[in-house]
Amino acid sequence: MTLTMAHSAEASRFRAQGPRQLDEIAKRYGLPAHLREDVRLLSHVLPFRVNDYVLDELVDWRRVPDDPMFRLVFPQRGMLPEVDERRLAALAGDGGAKLAMKAEVRRIRANLNPHPSGQKELNVPSLDGEQVPGMQHKYRETVLYFPGQGQSCHAYCTYCFRWAQFVGDADLRFAAPGPLRLVSYLRRHPEVTDVLVTGGDPMVMSTDRLRDHLNPVLGVDSVRTIRIGTKSLAYWPHRYVHDADADDVLRLFERVVATGRQLAVMAHFSHPRELETPVVREAMRRIRATGASIYCQAPLVAHVNDDAETWRRLWSVQHAAGAVPYYLFVERDTGPYDYFKVPLGAAVDIFQDAWRRLPGLARTVRGPVMSTTPGKVIVDGVTATPEGRFFQLRMLQARDPSLVARPFRASYRSDAAWLSDLELTADTPDDIRAAIGGYTRGRGIA
Numbered sequence: 001m002t003l004t005m006a007h008s009a010e011a012s013r014f015r016a017q018g019p020r021q022l023d024e025i026a027k028r029y030g031l032p033a034h035l036r037e038d039v040r041l042l043s044h045v046l047p048f049r050v051n052d053y054v055l056d057e058l059v060d061w062r063r064v065p066d067d068p069m070f071r072l073v074f075p076q077r078g079m080l081p082e083v084d085e086r087r088l089a090a091l092a093g094d095g096g097a098k099l100a101m102k103a104e105v106r107r108i109r110a111n112l113n114p115h116p117s118g119q120k121e122l123n124v125p126s127l128d129g130e131q132v133p134g135m136q137h138k139y140r141e142t143v144l145y146f147p148g149q150g151q152s153c154h155a156y157c158t159y160c161f162r163w164a165q166f167v168g169d170a171d172l173r174f175a176a177p178g179p180l181r182l183v184s185y186l187r188r189h190p191e192v193t194d195v196l197v198t199g200g201d202p203m204v205m206s207t208d209r210l211r212d213h214l215n216p217v218l219g220v221d222s223v224r225t226i227r228i229g230t231k232s233l234a235y236w237p238h239r240y241v242h243d244a245d246a247d248d249v250l251r252l253f254e255r256v257v258a259t260g261r262q263l264a265v266m267a268h269f270s271h272p273r274e275l276e277t278p279v280v281r282e283a284m285r286r287i288r289a290t291g292a293s294i295y296c297q298a299p300l301v302a303h304v305n306d307d308a309e310t311w312r313r314l315w316s317v318q319h320a321a322g323a324v325p326y327y328l329f330v331e332r333d334t335g336p337y338d339y340f341k342v343p344l345g346a347a348v349d350i351f352q353d354a355w356r357r358l359p360g361l362a363r364t365v366r367g368p369v370m371s372t373t374p375g376k377v378i379v380d381g382v383t384a385t386p387e388g389r390f391f392q393l394r395m396l397q398a399r400d401p402s403l404v405a406r407p408f409r410a411s412y413r414s415d416a417a418w419l420s421d422l423e424l425t426a427d428t429p430d431d432i433r434a435a436i437g438g439y440t441r442g443r444g445i446a
């Protein structure tokens with residue numbers, strides 16, 4: 001890491017780097033040959049992309065391979081099942097096995113649950129009997145919109161829950177060619193007040209493109225909040241400071257705010273280091289000066305941020321920068337899940353330990369939260385009773401709003417890491433059991 005290296009406007013031209021630049025990256029940063037080859041191997045399956053800012057400012061090369069930022073962006077051994085890694089290695093060593101390699105990569109990806117939480121089957125809305133591409137409508141008041149040109153990111157997270165967006169398979173991808181169908185849908189559904197523009201990362205788009213997607217939505221009066229889901233503040237804060245259209249994007253934000261709407265930048269920060277550079281601080285200051293708010297969220301993941309002190313620092317720094325700590329998510333059951341998952345009991349301990357040490361105004365964050373097929377389930381804690389230990393649970397969001405906010409319980413298991421590992425207690429209300437029970441232990445996949 002060269003935190004002292006100042007990124008001037010000239011030095012900050014965005015250049016995506018991936019498997020093809022691996023030799024160059026290894027040479028430049030002294031990545032040992034065996035680690036370089038591991039990254040090359042795993043990147044056949046897991047999307048790999050970085051940029052100069054991530055490489056220069058965020059990765060601590062003295063601590064590789066254990067550095068959390070290195071683990072966050074470089075695919076590594078252990079992220080896939082051992083048997084799959086062995087088969088990949090055998091095929092990679094056989095120059096004539098290109099087709100077999102392709103088939104193997106497809107097979108491994110298909111086993112990585114590319115669309116968790118029933119996204120493909122349950123959340124895609126219809127208009128006049130036809131599915132609306134590039135949209136999801138799961139909770140009454142919010143739709144997700146995936147603009148076609150925003151379906152990549154400035155760098156890729158190895159734990160990404162949307163990895164299927166990046167692997168070049170049209171069947172696995174959500175993408176809207178433009179906002180017209182979205183706008184028609186919104187006009188027929190005035191109950192939708194929030195549009196979450198997401199990806200990938202919509203902030204990879206130029207300001208002109210982003211404006212083309214947002215402007216028509218601003219013509220729908222019932223939409224009161226625009227949210228933009230992005231990791232650009234962490235991976236490419238120059239987007240708001242030095243990019244050629246950085247000032248334009250801030251003017252666009254001002255315009256959204258001037259319509260009387262709330263503009264919320266839903267910033268994905270995984271580690272406090274992502275908030276330490278002068279340029280990210282400046283980017284946050286500039287965004288807030290437009291009247292937009294910054295809400296921060298990320299999953300708790302092993303090898304990257306699975307300790308309380310990391311989260312305490314993360315939330316404290318966000319709060320000090322005027323942003324709102326919002327969600328600590330449980331890692332979703334997709335991609336290299338077994339490598340990154342943290343048991344729910346440990347997640348509760350980490351959350352509570354960090355939360356207790358925050359000033360009151362920073363205790364805006366909720367967690368640990370599972371974003372599952374039936375809805376968002378928060379684990380409020382673990383209780384010990386004469387009958388045994390239990391997870392205290394509550395729906396924060398549900399397809400059926402009458403389920404929201406009501407407590408229920410599941411038996412404690414030290415290895416439970418997702419809803420599908422939980423067993424609801426006998427006193428669970430019938431409607432909650434009906435909504436959730438099918439996705440709990442022994443009943444299916446959440």
Ligand code: SF4
Nearest residue numbers: 153156157160200231
């Ligand atoms: S920024 Fe989000 S969508 Fe992009 S790779 Fe990371 S987790 Fe996936």
